[in-house]
Amino acid sequence: MLVQNMAIPVEIRNTFEEASKIIQDTFSQSDIQSGSQVTPDQLIEAVTQFLFVFDKLDAENGENGAILFDDVNQLGDHAIGFLMDLAYWADRLRLPKSKMDIEKTALGVAHWLIRHEGELRTLEPLVNSLAASANLTQDATTLKALAQVMGDILEHAAPSVKADLEKNDPTRPWRILNFNYAIVATRTQDTDLMAKAFDTLGRNLPEDCPEFFEQGVQQAQKANYAQPVQAMLQEHFNRWATKH
Incomplete structure (x- = not known):
């Protein structure tokens, strides 16, 4: 029997299904009223349908490259939006692991969009997932992979996100992701990767x-980073301090 390629990896699908079941069961046993909000069941059904569509599009168009006859940006944004709403329910139901797992699924959808040359319009669950993963590891190889993903997401963010029109909000996902990209790159102590993230x-x-960069210099000294890493941070701090 041939194994069918799937748009979203099997392990991410399994994670989504397990998290969804926990959310459904917890919601059904709770006394929370959804009111006018979409219920977890409705969100899970919608995401499941999107995953089916992604598989179908991959089968018809290949796993990489632009898809000309469907608005992949809209499909991806709706799927990530529904996942963000489901993550909200997990948070409301006090299911932190399920929330993280739902955000991992959103990251899988982002990978699908990037493979098909789409743009990312909703960053919040992606930022949360990547930050959680980075906080759980000290492994340089894993950190480099996470930094690469962060760079890819920044590159494929929608023009409306890159315009960064909400500069009065320090917690905006665009700002946090840029910071995290530079922080994770620094933690790898790979000066080439650091240079790319700093640029x-x-x-x-x-x-x-x-x-x-002022804070980066201080943290690098506390963490006893290698001298080239400290020197690069100092160089960038000196450069930016003279511009402002």
Whole structure:
């Protein structure tokens, strides 16, 4: 029997299904009223349908490259939006692991969009998932992989996100993701990766660079990072401090 390729990896699907069941069971046993909100059952059904559509599109168009006859941006954004709503329910039901697992599924959808040259319009669950993964590891190889994913998401963010029109909100996902990309790159102590992440930060959030690199210099000294890493952070701090 041939194994069918799936748009979203099997392990992510299994994670989604397990988390969904826990959320459904917990919601049904709770006394929470959904009111006018979409219920977890409705959200899970919608996401399941999107995953089916993603498989169908991959089978018809290949696993990589632009899909010309469907609005993959809209499909992906709706799927990630529904997953974000489901993560909200998990949080409301006090299911932190299920929330993380739902956000991992959103990251899988983001990978699908990137493979098909789409753009990402909703970043919050992606930022949460990547941050949680980075906080759980010290392994340099894993950190490099996470930094690569962060860079890919920043690159494929929608123009409306890159415009960064909500600069008065310090908690906006675009800002946090740029910071996390630079932080995780620093933790790898790979100066080539750091240079790429720092250039991205300078391009996207120049107004935040002086404070960021000042704190980076301090943290690198506390963590006893290698001398080239400390020197690079100091160089960038000096550069940005003179610009402001």
